[in-house]
Amino acid sequence: MKRTNVLMAIMLFFAFGTITSHAGTVQKPPKDVAMLPDLTVKLKLKTKKHTNSKGVICYSLQPIYTVTNNGMLSAKNFRVKLEWKWPKKTNWEACSFLPNNSLGPGKSRTWGPTAVEEIHWCVGDTGKAGFRVTADDQNKVAEKKENNNTATKLFPTWSVK
Numbered sequence: 001m002k003r004t005n006v007l008m009a010i011m012l013f014f015a016f017g018t019i020t021s022h023a024g025t026v027q028k029p030p031k032d033v034a035m036l037p038d039l040t041v042k043l044k045l046k047t048k049k050h051t052n053s054k055g056v057i058c059y060s061l062q063p064i065y066t067v068t069n070n071g072m073l074s075a076k077n078f079r080v081k082l083e084w085k086w087p088k089k090t091n092w093e094a095c096s097f098l099p100n101n102s103l104g105p106g107k108s109r110t111w112g113p114t115a116v117e118e119i120h121w122c123v124g125d126t127g128k129a130g131f132r133v134t135a136d137d138q139n140k141v142a143e144k145k146e147n148n149n150t151a152t153k154l155f156p157t158w159s160v161k
Helices: 002-016
Strands: 018-021 024-027 039-051 057-069 075-085 093-103 108-111 119-122 129-135 150-155
Touching (some): 057 093, 093 108
Antiparallel strands (some): 039 057, 075 129, 129 150
């Protein structure tokens, strides 16, 4: 009986290209890499200049980011990771995670700006502030290009010590 079930599953796999399990459908990857999804990220900063309580010029920074699927197949169930870097710190810190995203071929989705995702940079701060966005940071989507999933913007754009 078990042998019959295994043989049936193998025949179905070769006949239809998929096997359904309790966890869902496992898809056979396309043979042509050009057909794969290709997630790209664009990031810009919305800046607002203001003076703080000490009379120092500061800027509020909020990210606006877009993920686009430039591939020929859908990208399913990927996460978008947003990180921020505060002035005077050298490490990037996770700011938010946007799970369970899917994009069809040629489709895009934009997030931001939100008050929750806001940092400040003031004249006199050492170092830069900024945001980094990564689409499919867990590498769940097989893509045509894996090296174009991240975008980074730092502020200010001029040199600071």
